[in-house]
Amino acid sequence: MKTAPRFASRGVKLALAALAAMTVLSALVGFLWLPRVQPDFMQGGLWDAICRAAGVPSSWSTPSLSQEDRDATRVAMVPLPATYAGGDVGRGGTLALRCTMCHGARGVSASDVPNLAGQYPEVVHKQLLDYKNAHRAHALMQALSENLSDQDLRDLAAFYAQLPRPAPAPESVAVPAVVSVGDPLRNIAPCASCHGGIDRKPGSPWLEGMPQAYLAAQMRQYASGARRNDPHGVMRNVARQMKPQEIDAAARYYASRAIVGAHPEAPR
Ligand code: HEC
Ligand code: HEC
Incomplete structure (x- = not known):
């Protein structure tokens, strides 16, 4: 060799x-x-x-969204000015004549229907769009929003945004811990960090003075997954971790925060 x-x-x-x-x-x-x-x-x-x-495409390493999350909503949240640039208040007022029998003449309801007066316009717009696209289920509201155009929804949102909210009520119910500090061990951020008080995140509804039964029902629906139009599951993740007593306490607290005139469940 x-x-x-x-x-x-x-x-x-x-x-x-x-x-x-x-x-x-x-x-x-x-x-x-x-x-x-x-x-x-x-x-x-x-x-x-x-x-x-x-x-390498990032979809290879990051898990793709499940079908359920992709279906959650198609609305992207951007903060909007209090007077909604995209909507016509006058036209919205005319369209709202169809809504008064349940939501009240001035956007404050006398039954367990959510108040709309002074609600953030991006919230009203988003929720109506979600009913319209069947991302939030409710037979009546889906039927009512079905034939409304996007401009109609914007006009309605602008109209309700400028109606005065019910007056704030004097503190009568102690602030539940879940509202003010949340519970880090269960990964619950304080409600006030999104719904106002500490901070407000775009798309988070104004809750003060909403009917107690409505608030509790919505949280239970998020917890069970019956309502899943919340972007990225923010509310489902919170509600799933809450005990039934905490849901009731948070609902009672927020309902008590405004004086809602004719409301049968008004704070005692
Ligand atoms: C027959 C009664 C009724 C009428 C009429 C009605 N609504 Fe509703 N609306 C409800 C009920 C009940 C709910 C709560 C549904 C749920 O649990 O998802 C609701 C929910 C909503 C919400 C969601 C509020 C939130 O805080 O998430 C919006 C926005 C809304 N309605 C707007 C309207 C508009 C605008 C009209 C008129 C075009 C209208 N509604 C007409 C009964 C009604
Ligand atoms: C990370 C932000 C965040 C936190 C924390 C949070 N929420 Fe929400 N919440 C939202 C958003 C965003 C929505 C609207 C979701 C949608 O479009 O369905 C919402 C919706 C709701 C609704 C439905 C209101 C309506 O009119 O449709 C209720 C009730 C509610 N939250 C209660 C609470 C309570 C009580 C807590 C504390 C235990 C809490 N939230 C904590 C962001 C948050």
């Missing part, structure tokens, strides 16, 4: 070592050093960063 000359094999080894070193170095530069300029580069961890630098 004729072996290769010693100097040749040494040259090859050197070349291979140099090549390996270059490969490692350029991978480090290409996958880690250069992409560092992106502010969220390491957000998903080292492996995710490398995959992203290599151009």
Whole structure:
């Protein structure tokens, strides 16, 4: 057997070592050093960063939304000014004549129907759109919104947004802990961090003075999944973790926060 000359094999080894070193170095530069300029580069961890630098589609590593979550709603939430730019208050007032028998002439209901007076316009618009698209189930409201155009919904939202809310009530019910501080151990953020008090997140309805029975029913529907039009499951995740007494206490508290004139369940 004729072996290769010693100097040749040494040259090859050197070349291979140099090549390996270059490969490692350029991978480090290409996958880690250069992409560092992106502010969220390491957000998903080292492996995710490398995959992203290599151009792997992010859907391979992030689980895709379940069908249920994709169906949840098609409405994206953006904060809107109190007077809704997209809607015509006058036209909304005319359309609202069909709504007064349940929601009250001034948007405050005398039965267990949600109040609409002073409700954030993006909330009224979204909820109506969700009924219309069957993302929120309620036979009556679905039938009523079916034939309304998007402009109709905006006009209605603008009309209700400018109606005065019922006056705030003096503190009569102690603030439940779940409202003011939540429960970190059960992953419950304080209600007040989204619904006002601490902070308000766009799309979170104004709850003060809503009928107690309505509020409790909605939370139970989120908990059971019967209502699932909340974006990213924000309310389902909260309601599922709540004990029945906590749901009732939160509903009683929010219902007591405004003086709703003719309301039979008005705070005593
Ligand atoms: C026959 C009674 C009735 C009429 C008429 C009616 N609604 Fe409703 N509405 C309800 C009930 C009951 C609910 C609560 C449904 C649920 O549990 O999802 C509701 C819910 C809503 C909500 C959701 C509120 C929230 O806080 O999530 C909006 C918005 C709304 N209605 C707007 C309207 C508008 C606008 C009209 C007129 C075009 C109208 N409704 C006519 C009974 C009625
Ligand atoms: C992370 C933000 C967030 C937190 C925390 C939160 N909510 Fe909500 N809540 C929302 C959003 C957003 C909606 C509207 C979802 C939709 O479109 O269906 C909502 C809807 C609701 C509704 C339905 C109101 C209506 O008129 O349709 C009730 C009732 C409610 N929340 C009560 C609570 C209570 C009580 C708590 C505390 C235990 C709480 N929420 C905590 C964001 C939040």
